Amino acid sequence: xxxxxxxxxxxxxxxxxxxxxxxxxxxxxxxxxxxxxxxxxxxxxxxxxxxxxxxxxxxxxxxxxxxxxxxxxxxxxxxxxxxxxxxxxxxxxxxxxxxxxxxxxxxxxxxxx
Amino acid sequence: xxxxxxxxxxxxxxxxxxxxxxxxxxxxxxxxxxxxxxxxxxxxxxxxxxxxxxxxxxxxxxxxxxxxxxxxxxxxxxxxxxxxxxxxxxxxxxxxxxxxxxxxxxxxxxxxxxx
Numbered sequence: 001x002x003x004x005x006x007x008x009x010x011x012x013x014x015x016x017x018x019x020x021x022x023x024x025x026x027x028x029x030x031x032x033x034x035x036x037x038x039x040x041x042x043x044x045x046x047x048x049x050x051x052x053x054x055x056x057x058x059x060x061x062x063x064x065x066x067x068x069x070x071x072x073x074x075x076x077x078x079x080x081x082x083x084x085x086x087x088x089x090x091x092x093x094x095x096x097x098x099x100x101x102x103x104x105x106x107x108x109x110x111x112x113x
Numbered sequence: 114x115x116x117x118x119x120x121x122x123x124x125x126x127x128x129x130x131x132x133x134x135x136x137x138x139x140x141x142x143x144x145x146x147x148x149x150x151x152x153x154x155x156x157x158x159x160x161x162x163x164x165x166x167x168x169x170x171x172x173x174x175x176x177x178x179x180x181x182x183x184x185x186x187x188x189x190x191x192x193x194x195x196x197x198x199x200x201x202x203x204x205x206x207x208x209x210x211x212x213x214x215x216x217x218x219x220x221x222x223x224x225x226x227x228x
Binding site: 034036042043044045046049090100101102103105106 | 117146148155156158161169171203205216217218219220221222
């Protein structure tokens with residue numbers, strides 16, 4: 001069965017410093033993976049997706065993620081945090097066979113001035 | 114292109130009542146999925162509709178039901194409301210069915226409070 005683990009429930013960074021949000025997945029097949037962001041009282045917005053093309057995926061707002069099969073990881077990074085990046089981030093794996101979106105528990109990013 | 118819209122945005126109901134939430138997908142999208150989001154349980158998949166057929170269902174009781182119309186608009190219904198049904202209900206649409214690597218686009222959600 002597919003699953004996804006977000007290793008940190010909360011991450012704090014200073015504005016202008018790098019962001020790293022960690023995600024590990026479990027999948028029997030080559031997975032499809034997504035990162036979504038949710039700002040307070042808003043719906044989820046797609047940041048980027050991996051679907052077995054390039055292992056380094058670039059998304060919106062300067063975010064990118066690298067698919068590492070050997071480590072079963074899909075960590076989200078950004079070189080320089082901005083105050084507007086403060087939000088909750090969700091890693092998603094698409095379940096092969098069930099075809100369901102499986103969400104991680106989320107990582108709340110706090111950006112300090 | 115207009116995004117996913119959900120109505121109403123906020124709703125307050127009493128235990129035992131029923132409620133219907135509505136979702137209009139992005140034009141051309143045929144798949145609509147519903148999720149429940151709570152602080153304790155996070156994001157949980159309710160069900161997915163594709164071309165008016167329920168394609169997938171999560172682990173929710175039968176009080177939760179849905180349907181999709183020929184124009185891809187979808188409704189979900191919760192009967193006999195319980196306090197634990199208080200949540201943000203999110204609708205998402207995609208071009209194709211889940212699992213086909215189509216990304217989902219989410220609406221702003223309906224905040225349901227059960228008193």
